[in-house]
Amino acid sequence: MENRLKGVKVYVGHQDETQRSRLVSILEKLDMEVVGETSSAAEMEKACLAKRPDLIVSGLFPSENPGVDALVSIGEVEPIPGLIIAKKEDMEAVEKALEDHVMAYLIDPVDEHDLKPTIYLVIKRFEQFQELREENENLKEVIATRKKVERAKGVLMALYDLTEEDAYLKMRKVATDRRIKLGEVADLVIKNAQKSA
Template identity: 45%
Template structure:
């Protein structure tokens, strides 16, 4: 079976196998309906983190994307995603669905394993661009992993790259994808790793500010 972690060229125009994990039935139904309208397959709908973890461990049911609530019936949603990555020994593109009151907690998680979020109540129209965003960020993370051997280093590098993208977006009015392409171009021309280019941009920005 081909997953996004194995096939980096996959796009949101393809049918994706998506797991929805959320404790609230209304939110689950909104997400399921929206995914079907987009042409994606709901691989499973679960309410407990332990079920999500077991599914990720099963090589016959590995999802392309996970959409999880911040709180599940038996554990924290971010903790469940982290454990999924550990037991499956691979990373999954993950979207967290959260109340606005818990947004600061999710924004902190964005620095590590979570790559995008949706605010409750979920708007169907926001799901498609969010899936696109999480897949784009996942590809970027896979590229960073290819440049280093250590997962922890790749996560730290991702934090630098996200900060550098934000600086380029702010200073040059670029989209997130264009900011990342500029980083790639600089890394290629300077023959440096993406993280090294990102560090230079972050350091320069701090100096000017």
């Protein structure tokens, strides 16, 4: 686990200075690089968007209403995995944070034996989350391309009185000859049809 965590850039936000110093000390002992720390949710949000750490370890900032929004806002702009350090009575706010890029939580006070495996888990879960996100984006792109190809086939079938298969083969040949993607050919067909209309 040590090798996996070595050099990971962490930003620490906690309103309690003693707890924050303890967290920083544990993280540095785990060979992680603490790139910043703060007692303010607003400052944490600004710094994390500028520095883009690999991980955020944060308290809930009870005096800032509601402090967890900073973590959610960071996640909306730049997905960064987060670990919440909370008190038992803060579980409602923790559940809100878990809906975003906060991957896990620990109950205060924490020690190295709690923090080390949890950080490892958070990083692993975030990597899986990113993979799923990329797969989802790729799937969306495939579906969008299919829709364009279907539309372009319809245009060619109407213009040249072709069968669906012949229209597809014609597009495939253009893609091969020009060394471009089928989706790009579909875009050209649709664009030219709109110009002619």
